[in-house]
């Protein structure tokens with residue numbers, strides 16, 4: 001038995017760090033939406049009770065450290081499943097980029113195993129289970145557009161953004177989310193207006209959405225990696241309506257409504273940065 005599942009990346013329309021928790025994590029408020037840049041996950045039932053992972057990547061381990069493996073192990077133990085699974089991962093989402101690639105894979109494995117073994121578990125229950133795997137995984141289980149609060153586990157679904165194009169540019173560096181969070185100084189932090197973003201989504205107001213994009217972590221990552229501000233400047237210069245770093249970076253994205261303009265920005269960014277993508281929002 002085989003099954004395929006799409007694992008789409010996310011971008012942050014906002015990322016606000018609110019406070020430090022007793023468990024060492026931070027309380028956050030993040031408005032996120034999925035984009036049409038996805039890994040492909042294939043799942044095959046094995047008779048033997050084990051988990052096999054196969055993927056070709058220099059940056060991602062293909063053993064029990066892989067988030068997709070952890071998701072399968074959690075799913076099997078939580079629901080008492082004794083069959084095994086082979087997971088083939090075809091990565092398209094850049095790694096350590098702020099696009100939630102590992103979380104997307106883990107979420108796709110949870111959704112896929114639910115189908116593979118016909119358990120009919122509700123999405124909300126899967127998302128609750130996903131909390132143990134990482135703070136972006138509950139959002140990725142739902143997909144679409146949502147605001148995530150708490151550590152990222154409290155999900156409230158939101159309307160999709162108005163249709164637009166997304167140009168993504170990733171500088172040739174990987175950023176560790178943990179390193180960036182360690183540098184957070186709450187008294188000095190910029191706080192985006194997430195409620196204005198949420199209003200803009202309900203009002204389907206692209207201009208309001210564009211003016212209010214914001215990320216508490218952008219200044220921290222930019223201070224370590226000036227490439228982030230350079231890319232932001234270039235995208236704005238080239239005519240993007242709004243530009244923001246996603247997650248803890250370093251990927252920067254620009255939103256554009258007209259396809260021709262998006263194509264123009266994509267072409268000029270390619271002369272400036274090695275990894276550039278032109279995709280649509282699917283949230």
Ligand code: ATP
Pocket residue numbers: 059060061065066067068089094095096097098099100101102103105106136175177247248249
């Ligand atoms: P986030 O914004 O959620 O931190 P990210 O996009 O910055 O995500 P990922 O691409 O998810 O970062 O990778 C972060 C780390 O997770 C890397 O060190 C990578 O080796 C590890 N990892 C484990 N499993 C996976 C997976 N299936 N895909 C990508 N990375 C994985």
